[in-house]
Amino acid sequence: MIVDPITRIEGHLRIEAVIDENNKIVDAWSSSTMFRGIETILKGRDPRDCGLMAMRICGVCTGTHYQRSIEAVEDAFDITIPKNARLVRNLIQGALYVHDHLVHFYHLHALDFVDVVSATKADPAATAAEAVKWAGVAGHKPYISAEADFKAVQDRIVKFVKEGRLGIFGNGYWGNPHYKLTPEQNLIGVAHYLKALDVQREMAKMQAIFGGKNPHPQSIVVGGVTCVQDIQNPARIALFKQLLKESNEFIKGAYLPDVYMAGTMYAEEATDKDATLKGVGGTGGGILSYMSYGDFRLDDTGFYNSEMLFPSGLVLDGDISKAFDVDPNKITEDVTHSWYEGTGAPEHPYDGTTIPKYTGLEKKEDGYSYLKTDEKYSWIKSPLYDGKKVEVGPLARMVVGYVKGDKRITKYVGNFLKRANLPVTVLFSTVGRTAARAIETELMGDIMMEWVDELAKNAASGDLSTWTEFDFDKVSVDTKGMGLAEAPRGALGHWVKVKNGKVENYQAVVPSTWNAGPRGPNGEIGAYEGALIGTKVANPEEPLEIIRTIHSFDPCIACAVHVVDTKGKELAVYKVD
Numbered sequence: 001m002i003v004d005p006i007t008r009i010e011g012h013l014r015i016e017a018v019i020d021e022n023n024k025i026v027d028a029w030s031s032s033t034m035f036r037g038i039e040t041i042l043k044g045r046d047p048r049d050c051g052l053m054a055m056r057i058c059g060v061c062t063g064t065h066y067q068r069s070i071e072a073v074e075d076a077f078d079i080t081i082p083k084n085a086r087l088v089r090n091l092i093q094g095a096l097y098v099h100d101h102l103v104h105f106y107h108l109h110a111l112d113f114v115d116v117v118s119a120t121k122a123d124p125a126a127t128a129a130e131a132v133k134w135a136g137v138a139g140h141k142p143y144i145s146a147e148a149d150f151k152a153v154q155d156r157i158v159k160f161v162k163e164g165r166l167g168i169f170g171n172g173y174w175g176n177p178h179y180k181l182t183p184e185q186n187l188i189g190v191a192h193y194l195k196a197l198d199v200q201r202e203m204a205k206m207q208a209i210f211g212g213k214n215p216h217p218q219s220i221v222v223g224g225v226t227c228v229q230d231i232q233n234p235a236r237i238a239l240f241k242q243l244l245k246e247s248n249e250f251i252k253g254a255y256l257p258d259v260y261m262a263g264t265m266y267a268e269e270a271t272d273k274d275a276t277l278k279g280v281g282g283t284g285g286g287i288l289s290y291m292s293y294g295d296f297r298l299d300d301t302g303f304y305n306s307e308m309l310f311p312s313g314l315v316l317d318g319d320i321s322k323a324f325d326v327d328p329n330k331i332t333e334d335v336t337h338s339w340y341e342g343t344g345a346p347e348h349p350y351d352g353t354t355i356p357k358y359t360g361l362e363k364k365e366d367g368y369s370y371l372k373t374d375e376k377y378s379w380i381k382s383p384l385y386d387g388k389k390v391e392v393g394p395l396a397r398m399v400v401g402y403v404k405g406d407k408r409i410t411k412y413v414g415n416f417l418k419r420a421n422l423p424v425t426v427l428f429s430t431v432g433r434t435a436a437r438a439i440e441t442e443l444m445g446d447i448m449m450e451w452v453d454e455l456a457k458n459a460a461s462g463d464l465s466t467w468t469e470f471d472f473d474k475v476s477v478d479t480k481g482m483g484l485a486e487a488p489r490g491a492l493g494h495w496v497k498v499k500n501g502k503v504e505n506y507q508a509v510v511p512s513t514w515n516a517g518p519r520g521p522n523g524e525i526g527a528y529e530g531a532l533i534g535t536k537v538a539n540p541e542e543p544l545e546i547i548r549t550i551h552s553f554d555p556c557i558a559c560a561v562h563v564v565d566t567k568g569k570e571l572a573v574y575k576v577d
């Protein structure tokens with residue numbers, strides 16, 4: 001089966017899967033067919049300008065590349081930012097997390113679980129009762145609970161269906177047997193999907209309060225932040241808190257209940273022991289090795305010394321009895337299966353190269369298999385940790401935090417599993433990946449309320465410092481630095497080498513590169529690829545299960561591929577059958 005392009009994602013992704021006579025996926029290839037680039041144009045620039053350009057790698061995880069780039073330069077210059085700057089950056093990033101995760105769940109992923117057409121058959125009164133039930137499981141009040149509200153949504157859908165104008169809902173695999181929600185549950189999903197369109201707009205405003213705008217905030221500079229006016233303006237702080245309060249009402253009253261509902265209805269998949277490579281977890285579990293660089297500094301002892309909201313660490317091969325420390329020297333990128341020239345061995349990002357060498361995707365003689373594992377088949381490089389493929393993202397953050405015994409994460413994850421009455425292994429699945437993102441969203445919404453109060457209190461106490469002064473001529477002679485932290489989709493690193501005040505080399509290794517990357521040099525399977533293997537497809541004409549599992553990673557291919565070669569413009573021309 002070839003799914004090209006996978007839609008409801010950012011960028012262009014092609015998945016090729018081989019299914020056996022029982023409709024089970026036995027092999028898979030993840031291939032990015034798009035290229036674009038930033039890293040090369042940063043060479044020779046003033047390192048203080050990198051953030052504004054690096055940010056254009058993506059407008060979805062908006063501001064993340066900006067911040068990571070600036071942190072890499074701060075690491076190179078040995079600068080520690082003031083407390084206000086740390087808190088403002090946490091709030092800008094935190095606002096991004098809740099916004100990005102909500103949009104992902106409803107607008108990019110929910111329709112893999114929710115059958116829109118089935119919602120036309122729901123009984124609105126029973127739907128209201130069902131909404132109360134799942135909100136109760138989550139321990140909250142339902143966001144929408146009136147029968148009339150559900151009826152109004154249903155009337156709209158019925159009208160669309162009758163007129164054959166499904167619009168945004170036009171291209172689903174409605175009626176596929178692997179849709180498992182009841183008509184009432186589907187109606188809840190559709191009602192929340194529509195409401196989430198409004199809610200996400202308000203969430204985006206939070207980021208703009210301290211970031212100046214959204215997407216692409218611009219109040220962060222090397223040494224701190226520029227929004228000194230906003231941190232001492234009670235109206236701005238109050239507006240942020242009001243928007244956050246409203247966001248949290250939706251997260252707790254709709255998003256979480258919907259994830260409990262989907263998790264319960266799809267629990268069978270999540271615990272299918274046949275489904276993964278190593279027999280742990282369920283459908284979509286995949287390579288079962290997880291990495292987090294950690295993020296959201298909780299004190300002011302310095303970027304790589306501070307305690308973090310999400311701890312850094314590695315959990316390998318499904319063994320949740322121990323976590324390992326991340327050693328940045330062990331991170332490399334390999335191009336054996338990517339359309340780049342390499343030096344032979346995988347390269348460390350400080351010395352990484354980005355030289356395109358497109359060899360195309362060719363149709364093979366057998367007529368269906370376009371890809372062979374010994375060939376180049378993607379614009380995405382293959383990042384490795386100590387020679388291993390790892391998964392990154394909310395699931396990795398929750399698993400690493402849980403295994404390390406982080407108090408806050410253990411509480412949120414434990415609470416979720418207890419309320420859902422599910423074992424921890426349920427997390428190692430497509431549904432688990434989606435649940436981990438929701439757990440993280442709740443945690444983030446709660447802690448941001450503490451951070452904004454901390455910021456207001458600090459400013460009120462008279463500390464208005466937002467920037468650490470430095471002597472550029474002295475610190476930028478011959479140095480290098482890295483910004484290793486997290487983006488909504490997972491571990492994100494920017495590496496910069498500086499010589500005589502200019503960027504000598506620049507590399508970014510982004511979350512979707514880790515997850516969507518092709519095989520490693522010795523055939524090590526990628527996270528998307530591994531997650532597909534073992535998955536059962538109900539109807540080979542409809543790749544519902546493939547897109548469901550791939551969507552659970554929240555792919556962003558714009559982030560993952562970035563090449564610029566001003567001399568090689570013809571490389572933009574590619575052909576896919």
Ligand code: NFE
Nearest residue numbers: 058061488489512556559
């Ligand atoms: Ni384009 Fe990004 C995030 C980063 S993705 S969205 O989150 O960094 O791989």
Ligand code: MG
Nearest residue numbers: 507508509510
């Ligand atoms: Mg890169």
